[in-house]
Amino acid sequence: MSDHRLQLAVILGSIRDGRIGPTVANWFAGEADRRDDVLVDRVDLADVPIGSAAPTMTPPPEVLAALRELTPRFDAADAFVVVTPEYNRSYPAGLKNIIDWHNTQFHAKPVAFVSYGGISGGLRAVEHLRAVFTELHAVTTRDTVSFHNVWEQFDGDGRPKDPQRPAAAAETLLDQVAWWARALKHARATTPYRTLNTAR
Template identity: 85%
Template sequence: MSDNRLRLAVLIGSIRDGRVGPTVANWFVGEAERRDDILVDLIDLADVPIGSAAPTMAPPPEVLAALRELTPRLDAADAFVVVTPEYNHSYPAGLKNVIDWHNTQFHAKPVAFVSYGGMSAGLRAVEHLRAVFAELHAVTTRDTVSFHNVWETFDGDGRPKEPQRSAAAAKIVLDQVTWWAQALKNARTTSPYQALSTTR
């Protein structure tokens, strides 16, 4: 397999007990791993004990150690897919904390979304995240994968009950995020990205 594969970091945004995020993320990772142009790094934010620590505060040693382990994985990524539910019309606090603790790791890289929930399928979380990632100089894809009434969408083995429709949606998102990843990787190679904003 080519060493030129794009590195795709898939982030599981929910850290709550009983979450559906790992089921959705594992399915999506399976779809991504069918391709020969992608190397997937699945990042479960439940493994990053960042809690509610604000980025302006000195983190406890265990949090700092977890962040130091996470940062190079985000640095190495050419693209990101965020798997997220919707909490109170927005996205999870744990996901916000991890995003807020980082900055340059997302510069000039694409971000795609896989959302899930009830009737809204987590899409309001996605709309909020688009604005957040724009502030971090990232590019978000137009299309998403979304699961309405997610508890009824997957079977007991963690597979979508409508596999063809779900696979088609995943392909569209993967095609878009890899196109942007390659284009922006080439651009960063020829002309390193310089953020003009001083916001941190």
């Protein structure tokens, strides 16, 4: 059955000490794991020592090795869900770096968002990310999952205190990203996707 399941990369974008990101990402990945149409690959950017290395630089060997390990996972992904906090009305710098390093891996694939933060629930970070992924020829889903005042939303076991609302939002998001993933996977297999650099 796994041969027919969509490969879903769930990317945790925060690398800060004391982050609540793993709680949010683990909850969402658990929701996705319940489905029989996706296979989840959890990608925690805290495990990728990219730091502030820009794609125009030659990274240190340990960073280059980590990037090379991550690249085939992104190549294999049929879809992505980015779990992001909001830092200063936008998204984390480490997340931008990893996106820039893997430009072509996002082409003609769907990207969805799970955001968290204070009163805005990380939605301002999502709006910025939508523009970035449009530049990378990705398709972003309309609906998101967002946790406002996130520190109050989870219990000590990492479960939402009000499970029904986020579970319903996650189901809608996963339905949408799976629909786009199937459609775009078929399209890529039958008609090569061309960008300005590949057009003849």
